[in-house]
Amino acid sequence: MNVIVKLVFYLTQIWFFLCFMLFTALHVIDGTVLGGTAILPCHVTNINDDLTQITWQRKTRENPHNDNFITIQPRNGLQFVNGRDDRFKYIGNFNNRNGTLQLSNVALKDEGSYTCIFTLFPSGNQKIEIPLNLLVPPFTSVMDNLPTLGTEEVLFATCTAAGSKPPAEVRWLTDALGDKVRTTKNSTQYDNGTTTTVSSLFGVPTRKINGHQVQCVISGDSLSAEETLAFTIQVYSISEDSFECVTEANPNSLLESAVKVDGANLQLLSLTSDLNGLYQCEASNAYGSKHGQLYVHVTSGTCRVAWALFLVLLSLNVGAAAWYFYKSGRFKRYFEQ
Incomplete structure:
Protein backbone atom coordinates (compact mmCIF):
# COMPACT_ATOMS: atom_id res chain seq x y z
CA MET A 1 0.00 0.00 0.00
CA ASN A 2 2.78 2.40 0.92
CA VAL A 3 4.48 1.63 -2.36
CA ILE A 4 1.34 2.56 -4.26
CA VAL A 5 1.00 5.85 -2.33
CA LYS A 6 4.61 6.77 -3.02
CA LEU A 7 4.16 5.92 -6.69
CA VAL A 8 1.09 8.13 -6.95
CA PHE A 9 2.97 10.92 -5.17
CA TYR A 10 5.92 10.78 -7.56
CA LEU A 11 3.62 10.63 -10.59
CA THR A 12 1.80 13.69 -9.28
CA GLN A 13 5.08 15.59 -8.89
CA ILE A 14 6.11 14.64 -12.39
CA TRP A 15 2.73 15.79 -13.72
CA PHE A 16 3.02 19.19 -12.01
CA PHE A 17 6.60 19.55 -13.31
CA LEU A 18 5.47 18.83 -16.84
CA CYS A 19 2.61 21.31 -16.49
CA PHE A 20 5.06 23.90 -15.22
CA VAL A 136 16.69 51.51 -33.65
CA PRO A 137 18.33 52.38 -37.01
CA PRO A 138 20.86 55.23 -36.81
CA PHE A 139 20.69 58.65 -38.42
CA THR A 140 23.77 58.75 -40.65
CA SER A 141 25.75 61.68 -42.01
CA VAL A 142 29.20 62.82 -43.18
CA MET A 143 30.37 66.34 -42.33
CA ASP A 144 33.20 68.13 -44.15
CA ASN A 145 35.56 69.99 -41.79
CA LEU A 146 36.57 72.42 -44.60
CA PRO A 147 40.37 71.99 -44.33
CA THR A 148 42.67 74.54 -45.97
CA LEU A 149 46.03 73.92 -47.60
CA GLY A 150 48.78 73.28 -45.04
CA THR A 151 51.57 71.05 -43.76
CA GLU A 152 50.09 69.92 -40.41
CA GLU A 153 47.61 67.09 -39.85
CA VAL A 154 44.01 68.25 -39.63
CA LEU A 155 40.52 66.77 -39.46
CA PHE A 156 39.11 66.13 -42.94
CA ALA A 157 35.64 64.85 -42.08
CA THR A 158 33.49 63.06 -39.50
CA CYS A 159 31.08 60.20 -40.17
CA THR A 160 28.26 59.80 -37.64
CA ALA A 161 25.76 57.03 -36.89
CA ALA A 162 23.50 58.69 -34.32
CA GLY A 163 20.99 57.15 -31.94
CA SER A 164 21.22 53.49 -32.92
CA LYS A 165 20.34 50.42 -30.89
CA PRO A 166 22.34 48.25 -30.72
CA PRO A 167 25.43 50.37 -31.50
CA ALA A 168 26.30 50.66 -35.19
CA GLU A 169 29.71 49.89 -36.64
CA VAL A 170 31.33 52.82 -38.51
CA ARG A 171 34.47 52.50 -40.64
CA TRP A 172 36.25 54.34 -43.49
CA LEU A 173 37.36 52.84 -46.79
CA THR A 174 40.29 54.98 -47.96
CA ASP A 175 41.37 52.96 -51.02
CA ALA A 176 44.87 53.91 -52.24
CA LEU A 177 45.52 56.66 -49.69
CA GLY A 178 47.11 54.16 -47.31
CA ASP A 179 49.02 55.79 -44.48
CA LYS A 180 48.34 59.28 -45.82
CA VAL A 181 45.22 59.30 -43.65
CA ARG A 182 44.24 57.84 -40.30
CA THR A 183 40.91 57.28 -38.54
CA THR A 184 39.61 57.42 -34.97
CA LYS A 185 36.33 56.23 -33.44
CA ASN A 186 34.39 57.02 -30.29
CA SER A 187 30.92 56.20 -28.96
CA THR A 188 28.44 57.84 -26.60
CA GLN A 189 25.67 55.83 -24.93
CA TYR A 190 22.46 57.49 -23.72
CA ASP A 191 19.99 56.68 -20.96
CA ASN A 192 17.34 55.52 -23.46
CA GLY A 193 19.63 52.70 -24.60
CA THR A 194 20.74 54.24 -27.90
CA THR A 195 24.33 54.94 -28.92
CA THR A 196 25.96 57.49 -31.21
CA THR A 197 29.16 56.38 -32.94
CA VAL A 198 31.49 58.88 -34.63
CA SER A 199 34.49 58.04 -36.82
CA SER A 200 36.90 60.84 -37.83
CA LEU A 201 39.25 61.03 -40.81
CA PHE A 202 42.58 62.86 -40.42
CA GLY A 203 45.42 63.74 -42.79
CA VAL A 204 47.76 66.46 -44.06
CA PRO A 205 45.87 68.81 -46.43
CA THR A 206 48.06 68.79 -49.54
CA ARG A 207 47.23 69.36 -53.19
CA LYS A 208 47.97 65.68 -53.97
CA ILE A 209 45.32 64.45 -51.56
CA ASN A 210 42.74 66.92 -52.82
CA GLY A 211 39.94 65.31 -54.83
CA HIS A 212 40.43 61.74 -53.53
CA GLN A 213 37.17 59.90 -52.86
CA VAL A 214 36.67 57.78 -49.74
CA GLN A 215 33.65 55.95 -48.31
CA CYS A 216 32.15 55.76 -44.84
CA VAL A 217 30.51 52.36 -44.29
CA ILE A 218 27.87 51.93 -41.56
CA SER A 219 26.58 48.50 -40.54
CA GLY A 220 24.75 46.84 -37.65
CA ASP A 221 21.83 44.68 -36.59
CA SER A 222 19.42 47.62 -36.84
CA LEU A 223 20.16 48.02 -40.57
CA SER A 224 18.85 45.63 -43.20
CA ALA A 225 22.00 46.27 -45.27
CA GLU A 226 25.27 48.18 -45.05
CA GLU A 227 24.99 51.88 -45.78
CA THR A 228 27.82 53.54 -47.72
CA LEU A 229 28.30 57.31 -47.74
CA ALA A 230 30.71 58.60 -50.40
CA PHE A 231 32.90 61.59 -49.56
CA THR A 232 35.40 63.53 -51.68
CA ILE A 233 38.30 65.11 -49.79
CA GLN A 234 38.39 68.81 -50.59
CA VAL A 235 41.44 70.86 -49.64
CA TYR A 236 40.47 74.52 -49.85
CA SER A 237 42.84 77.35 -50.72
CA ILE A 238 42.86 81.00 -51.84
CA SER A 239 44.23 81.48 -55.36
CA GLU A 240 44.22 84.49 -57.69
CA ASP A 241 42.27 82.72 -60.40
CA SER A 242 39.45 81.62 -58.13
CA PHE A 243 38.07 85.05 -57.25
CA GLU A 244 35.01 86.83 -58.50
CA CYS A 245 35.37 90.57 -58.78
CA VAL A 246 32.41 92.80 -57.98
CA THR A 247 32.52 96.52 -58.68
CA GLU A 248 30.70 99.17 -56.73
CA ALA A 249 30.29 102.86 -57.55
CA ASN A 250 28.31 105.80 -56.31
CA PRO A 251 25.94 106.83 -57.83
CA ASN A 252 24.75 103.37 -58.89
CA SER A 253 22.13 104.79 -61.30
CA LEU A 254 24.86 105.71 -63.80
CA LEU A 255 26.27 102.20 -64.09
CA GLU A 256 23.84 100.93 -66.71
CA SER A 257 24.51 103.76 -69.20
CA ALA A 258 28.04 104.92 -68.40
CA VAL A 259 29.79 101.89 -66.87
CA LYS A 260 30.17 98.39 -68.21
CA VAL A 261 31.31 95.39 -66.14
CA ASP A 262 32.85 92.56 -68.13
CA GLY A 263 34.02 89.82 -65.78
CA ALA A 264 36.64 91.43 -63.58
CA ASN A 265 37.05 94.41 -65.94
CA LEU A 266 35.40 97.78 -65.39
CA GLN A 267 34.95 99.97 -68.47
CA LEU A 268 34.00 103.67 -68.23
CA LEU A 269 32.05 104.27 -71.44
CA SER A 270 32.14 108.08 -71.24
CA LEU A 271 34.53 110.24 -69.26
CA THR A 272 32.32 112.81 -67.60
CA SER A 273 32.41 114.43 -64.21
CA ASP A 274 29.28 112.46 -63.29
CA LEU A 275 31.46 109.36 -62.90
CA ASN A 276 33.74 110.99 -60.35
CA GLY A 277 34.11 108.90 -57.20
CA LEU A 278 35.68 105.90 -55.51
CA TYR A 279 35.39 102.51 -57.22
CA GLN A 280 36.05 99.36 -55.20
CA CYS A 281 36.73 95.87 -56.48
CA GLU A 282 36.26 92.96 -54.08
CA ALA A 283 37.59 89.50 -54.97
CA SER A 284 36.45 86.75 -52.63
CA ASN A 285 35.71 83.09 -52.12
CA ALA A 286 34.62 81.05 -49.08
CA TYR A 287 38.05 81.28 -47.46
CA GLY A 288 39.21 84.84 -47.97
CA SER A 289 38.88 88.11 -49.83
CA LYS A 290 40.98 90.92 -51.32
CA HIS A 291 40.09 94.53 -52.07
CA GLY A 292 41.25 97.10 -54.59
CA GLN A 293 40.26 100.76 -54.98
CA LEU A 294 40.36 103.28 -57.84
CA TYR A 295 39.58 106.98 -57.51
CA VAL A 296 38.27 108.59 -60.69
CA HIS A 297 38.18 112.38 -61.17
CA VAL A 298 37.11 113.85 -64.49
CA THR A 299 36.62 117.62 -65.14
CA SER A 300 33.73 118.87 -67.22
CA GLY A 301 33.84 117.16 -70.56
CA THR A 302 32.93 120.25 -72.68
CA CYS A 303 35.53 122.56 -71.08
CA ARG A 304 38.24 119.98 -71.27
CA VAL A 305 37.73 119.40 -74.99
CA ALA A 306 37.52 123.14 -75.75
CA TRP A 307 40.72 124.01 -73.91
CA ALA A 308 42.55 121.11 -75.47
CA LEU A 309 41.49 122.22 -78.97
CA PHE A 310 42.48 125.83 -78.22
CA LEU A 311 45.96 124.80 -77.04
CA VAL A 312 46.50 122.64 -80.10
CA LEU A 313 45.47 125.43 -82.47
CA LEU A 314 47.55 127.99 -80.59
CA SER A 315 50.63 125.75 -80.82
CA LEU A 316 50.14 125.24 -84.54
CA ASN A 317 49.73 128.98 -85.18
CA VAL A 318 52.76 129.95 -83.12
CA GLY A 319 54.88 127.30 -84.82
CA ALA A 320 53.78 128.35 -88.31
CA ALA A 321 54.48 132.03 -87.61
CA ALA A 322 57.92 131.30 -86.24
CA TRP A 323 58.81 129.19 -89.27
CA TYR A 324 57.60 131.88 -91.65
CA PHE A 325 59.67 134.63 -89.98
CA TYR A 326 62.72 132.38 -89.90
CA LYS A 327 62.55 131.54 -93.61
CA SER A 328 61.92 135.13 -94.69
CA GLY A 329 64.95 136.44 -92.76
CA ARG A 330 62.88 138.87 -90.82
CA PHE A 331 64.07 137.43 -87.47
CA LYS A 332 67.67 138.29 -88.43
CA ARG A 333 66.92 141.84 -89.70
CA TYR A 334 64.75 142.44 -86.65
CA PHE A 335 67.52 141.59 -84.21
CA GLU A 336 70.17 143.54 -86.28
CA GLN A 337 68.31 146.84 -86.00
Whole structure:
Protein backbone atom coordinates (compact mmCIF):
# COMPACT_ATOMS: atom_id res chain seq x y z
CA MET A 1 0.00 0.00 0.00
CA ASN A 2 2.78 2.40 0.92
CA VAL A 3 4.48 1.63 -2.36
CA ILE A 4 1.34 2.56 -4.26
CA VAL A 5 1.00 5.85 -2.33
CA LYS A 6 4.61 6.77 -3.02
CA LEU A 7 4.16 5.92 -6.69
CA VAL A 8 1.09 8.13 -6.95
CA PHE A 9 2.97 10.92 -5.17
CA TYR A 10 5.92 10.78 -7.56
CA LEU A 11 3.62 10.63 -10.59
CA THR A 12 1.80 13.69 -9.28
CA GLN A 13 5.08 15.59 -8.89
CA ILE A 14 6.11 14.64 -12.39
CA TRP A 15 2.73 15.79 -13.72
CA PHE A 16 3.02 19.19 -12.01
CA PHE A 17 6.60 19.55 -13.31
CA LEU A 18 5.47 18.83 -16.84
CA CYS A 19 2.61 21.31 -16.49
CA PHE A 20 5.06 23.90 -15.22
CA MET A 21 7.30 23.31 -18.21
CA LEU A 22 4.32 23.60 -20.53
CA PHE A 23 2.87 26.76 -19.03
CA THR A 24 5.97 28.69 -17.99
CA ALA A 25 7.72 29.62 -21.22
CA LEU A 26 10.00 32.39 -22.46
CA HIS A 27 9.39 33.99 -25.86
CA VAL A 28 12.04 36.54 -26.86
CA ILE A 29 10.70 39.19 -29.25
CA ASP A 30 13.82 40.47 -30.99
CA GLY A 31 14.05 42.43 -34.21
CA THR A 32 11.12 44.83 -33.83
CA VAL A 33 12.13 48.16 -35.36
CA LEU A 34 11.33 51.45 -33.64
CA GLY A 35 7.96 52.70 -34.90
CA GLY A 36 7.00 49.26 -36.21
CA THR A 37 4.58 46.59 -34.98
CA ALA A 38 5.38 43.93 -32.37
CA ILE A 39 3.46 40.68 -31.83
CA LEU A 40 3.39 39.40 -28.23
CA PRO A 41 2.46 35.68 -28.55
CA CYS A 42 0.75 33.93 -25.66
CA HIS A 43 -1.16 30.64 -25.78
CA VAL A 44 -1.42 27.22 -24.08
CA THR A 45 -2.33 23.86 -25.59
CA ASN A 46 -3.30 20.35 -24.46
CA ILE A 47 -5.02 21.66 -21.32
CA ASN A 48 -8.65 20.85 -20.50
CA ASP A 49 -8.92 23.15 -17.47
CA ASP A 50 -11.43 25.98 -17.53
CA LEU A 51 -9.95 29.35 -18.51
CA THR A 52 -11.55 32.23 -16.59
CA GLN A 53 -9.23 35.18 -17.38
CA ILE A 54 -6.08 36.25 -19.25
CA THR A 55 -4.02 38.96 -17.56
CA TRP A 56 -1.13 40.92 -19.04
CA GLN A 57 1.61 42.52 -16.94
CA ARG A 58 4.52 44.67 -18.07
CA LYS A 59 7.77 46.08 -16.74
CA THR A 60 9.16 48.67 -19.16
CA ARG A 61 11.44 51.68 -19.35
CA GLU A 62 8.43 53.91 -18.75
CA ASN A 63 6.95 51.72 -15.96
CA PRO A 64 9.74 49.97 -14.04
CA HIS A 65 7.25 48.19 -11.75
CA ASN A 66 5.60 44.97 -12.88
CA ASP A 67 1.91 46.02 -13.00
CA ASN A 68 -1.23 44.66 -14.60
CA PHE A 69 -2.27 46.70 -17.64
CA ILE A 70 -4.73 44.46 -19.57
CA THR A 71 -7.31 41.82 -18.61
CA ILE A 72 -9.24 39.65 -21.06
CA GLN A 73 -12.46 37.88 -20.08
CA PRO A 74 -14.95 35.84 -22.10
CA ARG A 75 -17.81 38.32 -21.60
CA ASN A 76 -16.09 41.71 -21.26
CA GLY A 77 -13.28 41.14 -23.74
CA LEU A 78 -10.15 43.34 -23.46
CA GLN A 79 -10.12 45.80 -20.55
CA PHE A 80 -7.32 48.31 -19.83
CA VAL A 81 -6.04 48.72 -16.30
CA ASN A 82 -4.56 52.09 -15.16
CA GLY A 83 -5.05 53.90 -18.47
CA ARG A 84 -6.06 53.11 -22.03
CA ASP A 85 -3.48 52.55 -24.78
CA ASP A 86 -5.12 51.98 -28.15
CA ARG A 87 -1.83 50.85 -29.68
CA PHE A 88 -2.54 47.44 -28.11
CA LYS A 89 -4.95 45.13 -29.92
CA TYR A 90 -6.11 41.68 -28.85
CA ILE A 91 -5.60 39.35 -31.84
CA GLY A 92 -5.90 36.04 -29.96
CA ASN A 93 -8.93 33.87 -29.25
CA PHE A 94 -10.13 33.32 -25.72
CA ASN A 95 -11.87 30.02 -26.46
CA ASN A 96 -8.65 28.68 -27.99
CA ARG A 97 -6.65 29.80 -24.94
CA ASN A 98 -4.76 32.34 -27.06
CA GLY A 99 -3.95 35.69 -25.44
CA THR A 100 -1.71 37.13 -28.17
CA LEU A 101 -1.45 40.95 -28.34
CA GLN A 102 -0.39 43.28 -31.15
CA LEU A 103 1.48 46.51 -30.30
CA SER A 104 1.73 49.12 -33.06
CA ASN A 105 3.99 52.18 -33.32
CA VAL A 106 6.47 50.72 -30.86
CA ALA A 107 8.51 53.28 -28.90
CA LEU A 108 11.61 52.99 -26.75
CA LYS A 109 9.44 53.44 -23.66
CA ASP A 110 7.74 50.11 -24.52
CA GLU A 111 10.93 48.09 -24.32
CA GLY A 112 10.95 45.66 -21.42
CA SER A 113 9.34 42.45 -20.16
CA TYR A 114 5.70 41.42 -20.78
CA THR A 115 4.03 38.59 -18.87
CA CYS A 116 0.91 36.74 -19.96
CA ILE A 117 -1.00 35.00 -17.12
CA PHE A 118 -3.68 32.34 -17.70
CA THR A 119 -6.09 31.82 -14.81
CA LEU A 120 -7.09 28.13 -15.04
CA PHE A 121 -9.30 26.00 -12.85
CA PRO A 122 -8.39 23.86 -11.05
CA SER A 123 -4.67 24.00 -11.85
CA GLY A 124 -4.27 27.75 -11.06
CA ASN A 125 -2.22 30.49 -12.75
CA GLN A 126 0.21 29.75 -15.57
CA LYS A 127 2.65 32.38 -16.88
CA ILE A 128 4.51 33.13 -20.11
CA GLU A 129 7.17 35.86 -20.16
CA ILE A 130 7.95 37.81 -23.35
CA PRO A 131 10.95 40.21 -23.35
CA LEU A 132 10.60 42.93 -25.99
CA ASN A 133 13.87 44.27 -27.41
CA LEU A 134 13.82 47.05 -30.03
CA LEU A 135 16.08 47.82 -32.97
CA VAL A 136 16.69 51.51 -33.65
CA PRO A 137 18.33 52.38 -37.01
CA PRO A 138 20.86 55.23 -36.81
CA PHE A 139 20.69 58.65 -38.42
CA THR A 140 23.77 58.75 -40.65
CA SER A 141 25.75 61.68 -42.01
CA VAL A 142 29.20 62.82 -43.18
CA MET A 143 30.37 66.34 -42.33
CA ASP A 144 33.20 68.13 -44.15
CA ASN A 145 35.56 69.99 -41.79
CA LEU A 146 36.57 72.42 -44.60
CA PRO A 147 40.37 71.99 -44.33
CA THR A 148 42.67 74.54 -45.97
CA LEU A 149 46.03 73.92 -47.60
CA GLY A 150 48.78 73.28 -45.04
CA THR A 151 51.57 71.05 -43.76
CA GLU A 152 50.09 69.92 -40.41
CA GLU A 153 47.61 67.09 -39.85
CA VAL A 154 44.01 68.25 -39.63
CA LEU A 155 40.52 66.77 -39.46
CA PHE A 156 39.11 66.13 -42.94
CA ALA A 157 35.64 64.85 -42.08
CA THR A 158 33.49 63.06 -39.50
CA CYS A 159 31.08 60.20 -40.17
CA THR A 160 28.26 59.80 -37.64
CA ALA A 161 25.76 57.03 -36.89
CA ALA A 162 23.50 58.69 -34.32
CA GLY A 163 20.99 57.15 -31.94
CA SER A 164 21.22 53.49 -32.92
CA LYS A 165 20.34 50.42 -30.89
CA PRO A 166 22.34 48.25 -30.72
CA PRO A 167 25.43 50.37 -31.50
CA ALA A 168 26.30 50.66 -35.19
CA GLU A 169 29.71 49.89 -36.64
CA VAL A 170 31.33 52.82 -38.51
CA ARG A 171 34.47 52.50 -40.64
CA TRP A 172 36.25 54.34 -43.49
CA LEU A 173 37.36 52.84 -46.79
CA THR A 174 40.29 54.98 -47.96
CA ASP A 175 41.37 52.96 -51.02
CA ALA A 176 44.87 53.91 -52.24
CA LEU A 177 45.52 56.66 -49.69
CA GLY A 178 47.11 54.16 -47.31
CA ASP A 179 49.02 55.79 -44.48
CA LYS A 180 48.34 59.28 -45.82
CA VAL A 181 45.22 59.30 -43.65
CA ARG A 182 44.24 57.84 -40.30
CA THR A 183 40.91 57.28 -38.54
CA THR A 184 39.61 57.42 -34.97
CA LYS A 185 36.33 56.23 -33.44
CA ASN A 186 34.39 57.02 -30.29
CA SER A 187 30.92 56.20 -28.96
CA THR A 188 28.44 57.84 -26.60
CA GLN A 189 25.67 55.83 -24.93
CA TYR A 190 22.46 57.49 -23.72
CA ASP A 191 19.99 56.68 -20.96
CA ASN A 192 17.34 55.52 -23.46
CA GLY A 193 19.63 52.70 -24.60
CA THR A 194 20.74 54.24 -27.90
CA THR A 195 24.33 54.94 -28.92
CA THR A 196 25.96 57.49 -31.21
CA THR A 197 29.16 56.38 -32.94
CA VAL A 198 31.49 58.88 -34.63
CA SER A 199 34.49 58.04 -36.82
CA SER A 200 36.90 60.84 -37.83
CA LEU A 201 39.25 61.03 -40.81
CA PHE A 202 42.58 62.86 -40.42
CA GLY A 203 45.42 63.74 -42.79
CA VAL A 204 47.76 66.46 -44.06
CA PRO A 205 45.87 68.81 -46.43
CA THR A 206 48.06 68.79 -49.54
CA ARG A 207 47.23 69.36 -53.19
CA LYS A 208 47.97 65.68 -53.97
CA ILE A 209 45.32 64.45 -51.56
CA ASN A 210 42.74 66.92 -52.82
CA GLY A 211 39.94 65.31 -54.83
CA HIS A 212 40.43 61.74 -53.53
CA GLN A 213 37.17 59.90 -52.86
CA VAL A 214 36.67 57.78 -49.74
CA GLN A 215 33.65 55.95 -48.31
CA CYS A 216 32.15 55.76 -44.84
CA VAL A 217 30.51 52.36 -44.29
CA ILE A 218 27.87 51.93 -41.56
CA SER A 219 26.58 48.50 -40.54
CA GLY A 220 24.75 46.84 -37.65
CA ASP A 221 21.83 44.68 -36.59
CA SER A 222 19.42 47.62 -36.84
CA LEU A 223 20.16 48.02 -40.57
CA SER A 224 18.85 45.63 -43.20
CA ALA A 225 22.00 46.27 -45.27
CA GLU A 226 25.27 48.18 -45.05
CA GLU A 227 24.99 51.88 -45.78
CA THR A 228 27.82 53.54 -47.72
CA LEU A 229 28.30 57.31 -47.74
CA ALA A 230 30.71 58.60 -50.40
CA PHE A 231 32.90 61.59 -49.56
CA THR A 232 35.40 63.53 -51.68
CA ILE A 233 38.30 65.11 -49.79
CA GLN A 234 38.39 68.81 -50.59
CA VAL A 235 41.44 70.86 -49.64
CA TYR A 236 40.47 74.52 -49.85
CA SER A 237 42.84 77.35 -50.72
CA ILE A 238 42.86 81.00 -51.84
CA SER A 239 44.23 81.48 -55.36
CA GLU A 240 44.22 84.49 -57.69
CA ASP A 241 42.27 82.72 -60.40
CA SER A 242 39.45 81.62 -58.13
CA PHE A 243 38.07 85.05 -57.25
CA GLU A 244 35.01 86.83 -58.50
CA CYS A 245 35.37 90.57 -58.78
CA VAL A 246 32.41 92.80 -57.98
CA THR A 247 32.52 96.52 -58.68
CA GLU A 248 30.70 99.17 -56.73
CA ALA A 249 30.29 102.86 -57.55
CA ASN A 250 28.31 105.80 -56.31
CA PRO A 251 25.94 106.83 -57.83
CA ASN A 252 24.75 103.37 -58.89
CA SER A 253 22.13 104.79 -61.30
CA LEU A 254 24.86 105.71 -63.80
CA LEU A 255 26.27 102.20 -64.09
CA GLU A 256 23.84 100.93 -66.71
CA SER A 257 24.51 103.76 -69.20
CA ALA A 258 28.04 104.92 -68.40
CA VAL A 259 29.79 101.89 -66.87
CA LYS A 260 30.17 98.39 -68.21
CA VAL A 261 31.31 95.39 -66.14
CA ASP A 262 32.85 92.56 -68.13
CA GLY A 263 34.02 89.82 -65.78
CA ALA A 264 36.64 91.43 -63.58
CA ASN A 265 37.05 94.41 -65.94
CA LEU A 266 35.40 97.78 -65.39
CA GLN A 267 34.95 99.97 -68.47
CA LEU A 268 34.00 103.67 -68.23
CA LEU A 269 32.05 104.27 -71.44
CA SER A 270 32.14 108.08 -71.24
CA LEU A 271 34.53 110.24 -69.26
CA THR A 272 32.32 112.81 -67.60
CA SER A 273 32.41 114.43 -64.21
CA ASP A 274 29.28 112.46 -63.29
CA LEU A 275 31.46 109.36 -62.90
CA ASN A 276 33.74 110.99 -60.35
CA GLY A 277 34.11 108.90 -57.20
CA LEU A 278 35.68 105.90 -55.51
CA TYR A 279 35.39 102.51 -57.22
CA GLN A 280 36.05 99.36 -55.20
CA CYS A 281 36.73 95.87 -56.48
CA GLU A 282 36.26 92.96 -54.08
CA ALA A 283 37.59 89.50 -54.97
CA SER A 284 36.45 86.75 -52.63
CA ASN A 285 35.71 83.09 -52.12
CA ALA A 286 34.62 81.05 -49.08
CA TYR A 287 38.05 81.28 -47.46
CA GLY A 288 39.21 84.84 -47.97
CA SER A 289 38.88 88.11 -49.83
CA LYS A 290 40.98 90.92 -51.32
CA HIS A 291 40.09 94.53 -52.07
CA GLY A 292 41.25 97.10 -54.59
CA GLN A 293 40.26 100.76 -54.98
CA LEU A 294 40.36 103.28 -57.84
CA TYR A 295 39.58 106.98 -57.51
CA VAL A 296 38.27 108.59 -60.69
CA HIS A 297 38.18 112.38 -61.17
CA VAL A 298 37.11 113.85 -64.49
CA THR A 299 36.62 117.62 -65.14
CA SER A 300 33.73 118.87 -67.22
CA GLY A 301 33.84 117.16 -70.56
CA THR A 302 32.93 120.25 -72.68
CA CYS A 303 35.53 122.56 -71.08
CA ARG A 304 38.24 119.98 -71.27
CA VAL A 305 37.73 119.40 -74.99
CA ALA A 306 37.52 123.14 -75.75
CA TRP A 307 40.72 124.01 -73.91
CA ALA A 308 42.55 121.11 -75.47
CA LEU A 309 41.49 122.22 -78.97
CA PHE A 310 42.48 125.83 -78.22
CA LEU A 311 45.96 124.80 -77.04
CA VAL A 312 46.50 122.64 -80.10
CA LEU A 313 45.47 125.43 -82.47
CA LEU A 314 47.55 127.99 -80.59
CA SER A 315 50.63 125.75 -80.82
CA LEU A 316 50.14 125.24 -84.54
CA ASN A 317 49.73 128.98 -85.18
CA VAL A 318 52.76 129.95 -83.12
CA GLY A 319 54.88 127.30 -84.82
CA ALA A 320 53.78 128.35 -88.31
CA ALA A 321 54.48 132.03 -87.61
CA ALA A 322 57.92 131.30 -86.24
CA TRP A 323 58.81 129.19 -89.27
CA TYR A 324 57.60 131.88 -91.65
CA PHE A 325 59.67 134.63 -89.98
CA TYR A 326 62.72 132.38 -89.90
CA LYS A 327 62.55 131.54 -93.61
CA SER A 328 61.92 135.13 -94.69
CA GLY A 329 64.95 136.44 -92.76
CA ARG A 330 62.88 138.87 -90.82
CA PHE A 331 64.07 137.43 -87.47
CA LYS A 332 67.67 138.29 -88.43
CA ARG A 333 66.92 141.84 -89.70
CA TYR A 334 64.75 142.44 -86.65
CA PHE A 335 67.52 141.59 -84.21
CA GLU A 336 70.17 143.54 -86.28
CA GLN A 337 68.31 146.84 -86.00
